[in-house]
Ligand SMILES: NC(=O)c1ccc[n+]([C@@H]2O[C@H](COP(=O)([O-])OP(=O)(O)OC[C@H]3O[C@@H](n4cnc5c(N)ncnc54)[C@H](O)[C@@H]3O)[C@@H](O)[C@H]2O)c1
């Protein structure tokens with residue numbers, strides 16, 4: 001199934017190469033982008049199985065709830081292979097369309113490279129995606145989705161459980177009783193009520209921890225540079241600076257993602273700023289704490305106790321000083337491990353992966369724009385228009401011109417923040433790149449692919465008066481600093497210009513250079529410039545008719561009667577080279593180009 005005939009939504013992720021430029025002047029000289037992508041980075045196209053009759057294959061590399069597995073099986077071949085070594089994963093992946101992991105599998109660049117372009121989606125059955133090389137996924141056009149909500153409560157409950165257990169020495173006392181001791185004085189704890197808890201990272205888990213801690217009578221403050229103050233206020237939590245949070249807290253609970261900015265955010269320097277006797281809970285990621293520094297802070301008495309569910313290396317070495325420390329309570333990354341959370345996560349991720357394999361946009365995508373379904377439905381014909389304008393524009397460029405600067409103009413009566421153009425830009429990029437390279441472009445890798453080629457795409461809005469019922473009036477694509485194989489496509493300002501609109505749900509080409517035309521963007525198009533005179537439509541039409549090429553649409557745009565005109569002819573079939581030559585031989589035809597959509 002060609003991308004041009006797939007649904008708009010499926011063409012966003014499932015894409016098909018469509019090498020298509022053909023012109024009598026330079027049939028094989030395609031315009032070069034600069035710098036060119038090295039061939040090793042080029043990707044093969046895969047048609048997702050929804051458009052073929054075979055089922056896709058999903059590799060489930062870590063234990064997933066049964067409900068999720070069943071959902072996957074309805075749509076795909078499911079290979080549950082746990083505990084694969086990195087090499088085994090790389091070997092298997094070339095046979096898989098999707099991969100589902102939890103936190104225990106490293107989805108490295110090698111995995112994407114080994115997939116040979118077949119892997120279309122990685123599903124992280126949980127929140128943290130620090131085990132997935134997102135940059136590599138994006139470069140390979142592989143969508144990454146996660147299951148961000150189903151384990152929130154489980155993680156928050158585990159954080160609270162660890163905090164309470166730590167404060168009352170539950171784990172240590174349990175071990176002591178089981179060892180035959182009865183040490184009531186040794187395990188006197190501290191109370192939670194009235195204590196200050198600093199929640200570091202006020203996202204989904206952090207907010208739920210804060211809510212519960214307030215219920216326990218704690219004074220809760222939070223630090224999160226990106227959290228809205230009104231959400232914190234609504235829960236009765238004050239947002240404070242990092243330094244204030246760590247300096248005033250009796251308990252610090254970590255709930256931020258592991259990123260370059262948060263790695264080892266608790267270290268010697270920051271421990272030194274804490275209140276003596278502070279207690280630390282970590283159900284986020286081990287890497288946010290410098291674990292050696294934590295041992296030093298425990299030994300120095302700065303940190304009274306720590307309760308840890310996560311570690312820099314999992315499982316941690318058995319002789320880890322931190323794990324063995326008598327004032328440290330540990331669990332083996334159990335935050336998300338409740339029956340309820342695991343069923344929820346399994347369903348959430350299975351639905352996201354199946355949706356992505358069907359070419360739908362995922363609402364939990366991590367490396368692609370998340371566009372609500374209703375917005376996408378409204379944009380659907382414009383998505384198609386955008387890709388086709390990109391395809392047409394680039395095919396008008398003379399070979400060797402080096403496409404670098406593309407300006408896209410959206411004319412709309414909608415307010416700028418009421419029109420999400422990310423999908424449109426991605427589709428224009430796809431249209432610009434695919435006809436002249438072997439790279440496939442989708443919503444995930446469009447910006448990356450453009451950047452790789454030094455292709456600068458600038459966007460501009462024209463705000464129109466009137467009713468904003470339709471999201472867009474027209475889209476214009478201009479390519480600057482290039483020569484055209486069809487000189488009439490160059491507008492007054494010296495740029496290749498094509499413009500299109502959606503009419504009755506169908507994308508139309510409405511302007512080429514300075515010439516107004518009107519041809520529906522279906523099939524392919526022949527553009528001819530001729531001297532405006534009677535009989536031209538008939539002459540070209542009869543050449544095509546003799547060759548059994550069906551004309552779907554014809555439109556003539558002219559500057560003035562009997563002067564130059566551009567004729568746009570929509571054709572269902574691709575005319576042979578001989579047919580195109582016969583059109584070129586018609587005396588009044590000054591130039592023409594065949595463009596494949
Ligand atoms: N132990 C487990 O089994 C378990 C279970 C669920 C989640 N988690 C982990 O918990 C963490 C939070 O998960 P979530 O679902 O709440 O994610 P989330 O994205 O909803 O929240 C993370 C919050 O951290 C904030 N943040 C980012 N950088 C920060 C910084 N430098 N300082 C302070 N805050 C910062 C973000 O603004 C966001 O509000 C993640 O690391 C996740 O992987 C662990």
Ligand SMILES: O=C(O)[C@H](O)COP(=O)(O)O
Nearest residue numbers: 102103125126127128336
């Ligand atoms: O980020 C998460 O969702 C948690 O750390 C859970 O990880 P898990 O799926 O490996 O239990």
